[in-house]
Amino acid sequence: MPVDIDHLTYDELVALNHRIVERLKFLETMHAHKAMMTFDVGARVSFASSRDGRLTGTLVKFNRKTVTVLTDDNRQWRVPPAMLSPIKDVETGTTIMPHDDNRSE
Template sequence: MSVNIDHLSIDELVELNHHIIERLKMLESLDAHKSMMQFHPGARVSFDSPQGERLSGTIMKFNRKTVTVVTDNGRRWNVSPHLLAPIKDMRVGAVVDIGSKKTK
């Protein structure tokens, strides 16, 4: 796609720039919302801290572009939803049948 903007005045270029920025913000917001829809408050998630440490915690609330997560050590983080990974809910003490086969 090629758009010729050579004929636009400064005022027109500034106006076009404002429209582009607003459109980009809207698309970013829609993308964040779509990512958030994978989760719900109370869900267990994990993510990497800026230092590279893998943290896990519970989603407390949704913000406009981020999700507030309280980690297991009690610290609050506002994390972009696309950086979160769900943690499967494993019940403590649950017995898992691994399908052992006995031969006769």
């Protein structure tokens, strides 16, 4: 969708930029909200940390753009909901090994 902005003044371009940024923030918030609604408070979840590997815990709170997860080692993490994976029937402290379809048997 081409938009001709060549005729806009500096002030009009700044105003357009503000509207675009606000729209992008709104869409990001809606995306995060939609991802959050796939979980419930109290749900068992897992997520990957670059420092600590795969962690498991319980979702304890919905924030504006993230959720708060209390991990099995009693640490609180604010995690984007898109990074969460639901887990079921996993006892506290049990390590979850990701499934690797490329492993040789």
